Each structure stands twice: as structure tokens, then as C-alpha cells.
Amino acid sequence: MNEHSYVDSLKGKLKRQVSLIWKIKDDYQGGVPDIFIEGSQSDAFIEAKYIKSLPKREKTLIDLTNSKYLSPLQQKWLKRRFQTRGDAFVIVGHPGGTALFRGLEWQTPLTREEFEKKTVPTKEAVQILLKFVNG
Secondary structure, eight states: OOHHHHHHHHHHHHGGGSSEEEEOOOSSSTTOOSEEEEOSSOEEEEEEEEOSSOOSSTTOEEOTTSTTTSOHHHHHHHHHHHHHHSOEEEEEEETTEEEEEETTGGGSOEEHHHHHHHEEOHHHHHHHHHHHHHO
């Protein structure tokens, strides 16, 4: 799986359970998250990433603020959106499942071991997002 197919998979899991889902591709404004979802209670902007393999060592840090994960513009956009509306998420898929970061949690580097503890099945991460937007 790659990031594109991961985002498509998320869209498929979300689309029947939200009022609107929009896969954002903006060539003029950098940093805009990948997906916007509108639910019955709230909205959410979601930046989705996919890591093909986690580090081999348990104590190796995964730092999403590293530009190989989130660009400086993406980080700025997510911070601003969370501070103004509280509806920004970063969701990171990998072969073992999905790690969901609410608000600014993505700013804290995690060891591989901590990252795996934060990982849930992708279906469960989708349910958490749906609960946020639909109540």
C-alpha cells in the first residue's frame, strides 16, 4: 500500500457515514490537509500519511514534525486550524494499523514502541473520527 491508496481507503470507509467528504488537492495553497469531512455535529480536516514500514528498533523515534512526514506548511496549517476550530487530525497508516493524532499530539515524537501502542485497527480510527463529527 502507498499513501494514495491509503487515503482512498479512508475515504471509502468514511463516505457513507458523513454528510460530505472532500479529497482536497490544492495546487495554489500549500499545506491544506488531504481530507475534509462534514458530519451532523462537526467537521474535521485530516492529514493522512502512510509509513510503509516502522523502524526496526523499539526506541527509534518517529517524529512527524520531520518534513519527510509533515511539511512546514502542513504543520502551520494544522496548528492554525486546531487553534481556531479544534478540528484538525493527523492519521498515520502503516502495515500494523493506524495511529490517530488529535489536535497537536503529532508534535510529540514517539518511539516505535509508543507509536505501536497508539496504533488501532484502521476501522477503529475511522469510528473515532466519525464520533467526533457525528457525535
